[in-house]
Amino acid sequence: MSSETAVLPGSPADGRDAAVGAGAVPPPPAHRPGRLAGVARRVLGSSRYDALRVGGKLASRRELALPYPLGFKLRAWARGFTVEHAVIYDLDRRDAREYLNDYARKFRCPALNPLPALFDHKLLLRRLLADRGFVQPETVAHLTRSTVVLDPLGEARQVDRQALQARLVAEGGAYILKPENGTYGQGILRLEVRDGALVARRGTSVRPFGIVRDAPADSLVERLVEQHPFWERLSPHSVNTMRILTLWTPGDAEPFVARAIQRMGTVETAPTDNWDGGGVACPIDLATGRLGPGRVNPFRSAREDRHYTHHPDTGAPLDGVELPFWSEILATTLRAARSLPMASYIGWDVAVDAAGRPLFIEGNRNTGVRSLQLWSGLLADPRVRRFYEVSGVV
Amino acid sequence: MSSEAVPASSRAAERRGLRGLLAQLVSPAQFAALRSMSRLVTRAELQAPLALDLKLRGWRRGFRASSVALYGIEQVESGLYVSDYERIFRGPGINPIPALFRHKLLLRHLLAERGFAQPETVAMISRGGGILADPLGEPHALSAEALVRTLLAGEGRYIWKREDGSRGSGIALLEVVDGALHSRRGSTTRPFRLPAVVRLTHLIERVVDQHPFWAALSGGTGANTMRILTMWTPGEPAPFIARAVQRIGTAATLPTDNWSGGGLCALVDLETGRLGPGRVNPFKSGKPDRPYREHPESGAQIEGAVLPGWPAIAEAAVAAARALPYAPYIGWDIAVDRTGRAVIIEGNKNTDVDLLQVHGGLLADPAVRRFYEAYGVVD
Secondary structure: OOOOOOOOOOOOOOOOOOOOOOOOOOOOOOOOOOHHHHHHHHHHOHHHHHHHHHHHHHOOHHHHHOOOOHHHHHHHHHOOOOHHHHHHHOOOOOOHHHOOOHHHHHHHHHHOOOOOHHHHOHHHHHHHHHHOOOOOOOEEEEEOOOOEEEOOOOOOEEEOHHHHHHHHHHHOOEEEEEEOOOOOOOOOEEEEEEOOEEEEEEOOEEEEOOHHHHOOOOEEEEEOOOEOHHHHHHOOOOOOOEEEEEEOOOOOOOOEEEEEEEEEOOOOOOOOOOOOOOOEEEEEOOOOOEEOOEEOOOOOOOOOOOOEOEOOOOOOEOOOOEOOOHHHHHHHHHHHHHOOOOOOEEEEEEEEEOOOOEEEEEEEOOOOOOOOOOOOOHHHOHHHHHHHHHOOOO | OOOOOOOHHHHHHHOOHHHHHHHHHOOHHHHHHHHHHHHHOOHHHHHOOOOHHHHHHHHHOOOOHHHHHHHOHHHHOOOOOOOHHHHHHHHHHOOOOOHHHHOHHHHHHHHHHOOOOOOOEEEEEOOOOOEEEOOOOOOEEEOHHHHHHHHHHOOOOEEEEEOOOOOOOOOEEEEEEOOEEEEEEOOEEEEOOOOOOOOOOEEEEEOOOEOHHHHHHOOOOOOOOEEEEEEOOOOOOOOEEEEEEEEEOOOOOOOOOOOOOOOEEEEEOOOOOEEEEEEEOHHHHOOOOOOEOEOOOOOOEOOOOEOOOHHHHHHHHHHHHHOOOOOOEEEEEEEEEOOOOEEEEEEEOOOOOHHHHOOOOHHHOHHHHHHHHHOOOOO
16 A cells, blocks of 8 residues: 555544455555655655645635634644534534544545446436335326336336326325435425416425426436325425435445434425535434434524424424334345345445335435534444445545 | 427428527528538548549438448439438437446346346456455455466466447457467467456456357357447337348457448348348448348358347347336347357447448438437437
8 A cells, every 4th residue: 555645634544555355445546746845745744734624625715714714624624524513413523533524525425336327317226226126105207308107117108298297187186306416405396286387395484386498407206205104294395204324344244334313304404404505314223223312504594403302393302212123124225235236335325115014215425424424434433434444435 | 298209300491509500590401511511521531532522422411431431322323321420420429328338337237137148247447456356246355366277277368458448449358378378469469467456347257158159250269249220219118220230350350340340240130030231331441332142251051041039039138128217228248158159248329321321321210200209419
């Protein structure tokens, strides 16, 4: 292993021999500084150089504008964290080495999954999971630039947009329209039939919607999941999903669940439950399925950042509540991870339908980690740390 | 926005700025000519060995000098051929999920689930060097040494290729010679060492043990695959085969049978599976451009030979296209194994059309023209 491998200052991997035994994966090709960078590195010393390099990549204009002392910001950047995350994780009072930092997530984690397209295109993952019998939302149609494929995972009949519109109106109910290749809940609309016409809901706004006129190309129409009453009670504004992170350490026989959280929408986040959009997230105790207290994102939500023992809109109790079907949820998610051996790092969005069946909304190839690390760092768990180390991320 | 593809002819009306102004000033045909010339004419085109007036006549219709030479100027001007401009600049817009074809493992995974025969994927070597054996079957991690042992014990021949490669780039044939792995490309053979670190994900697959009929086409070496083009026109209940050709490798193309690398290709009669004469690409093969009734090296019959089991092969291609409704335009590479099964080697999202059209323009078939029109590829 080259001594020039970019190792974050203070990280325990610093100076450690990266050889991990036969069959294990050598870390990805290391960062090699150019000539000028080589000089800078010698002048500054390698840990100060790395701090600068990482800081330079993280310090955006938005970061600079945040109302925190410069010293705090510099400390955050030097340790590979954005200021926002240093605040959310409360890094001045915690051990930063226990957290997966933003530099690693942004620049190293994308290499973990060799087939990013599997996750970038929802239809592909959905096809594979459907073939293996996993329950997913019903994919009603795939809209492309030139055509509409009805029931793309089943009968796959091509129709035009008028026909899709007529069918949605005739069947009634609620639908989700989302980009086929989207992430982070951008561009997601909830469609409903009202008085014989389609309307779109996003947040609190409702407007008329025509498939022919308004639906962008390369999108999916899926039937809104009818969630189990337990989750419906948490918040009726959204389908409330768990984000479950599965890891498969190279050389290991089985994947494992690293962490799970329960997300809930609020009035503002409908129809999604995005934590970054202002939703609430609770940790799930992996052994028992018991929820911890909820938190909101202080930078993206108008609400106060405190521990919520009850949902701020619905008043549903959160802290200490046990999720129904938890062992089945865990087992199903692990089975799904095992069925995709070419993806070792998946952030699953899992809902539970009215019948109590765990259902995969989607999989993410480079999950955001802030909501997963709200209560403690991912790297505090030795098994999780080993995954990231063996894969060359930390 | 209309539910149907916007016809290319009406797109001119929507242009803005300088291009819009230009579109107003000249006739649609002149505009199309200017557009294709501005995008096709490169230094290589200018230097191509063809009379300038023929080049000009080709360019204004969207054909490169090589295509004019290959098809003939009367054919180029007949309006029955898909042009280079249309293929290069409009073809990529047909398939909404191109990644499906860029990543061989992804397509393979989807087809395997639906029971289509494909070459056995022996191992996936990830960026960084992690090795996953049998990724589509019983996946398990393997050390480099164990993988080499498996390959040596396997008694087969293997293909080493990039997971996201196309056009045969980086492909090597791995063979066991004197108890050690060797890679072969063309006529050169050298010892093969599994790289400790790969920049891009690679696959190792077992070479298809091909049916004696296909093995005999090129005299026993190299794979000989068909390129079968399937189309699924919006509004149609099922896809169809637009054209099929049989590619036949030569000594120069080993281990592939690439037509652009110097191989032969013969038109397959879609009804009967009977082959037409073989054709070469005169610019890439160094062989004279004439109809080849027999293979120039092996002497095997080409013209008039009937592909054994053609109906089942055609059926497999259509069924595979049917299984991928989000990919309406696929150029399939299909081999036939010893037992007579059609084996899908890979799918291409925007197939070369020269090897298909050297046998006649694709647009002569009204169904094919309708497909390209629906996707705005031809006007």
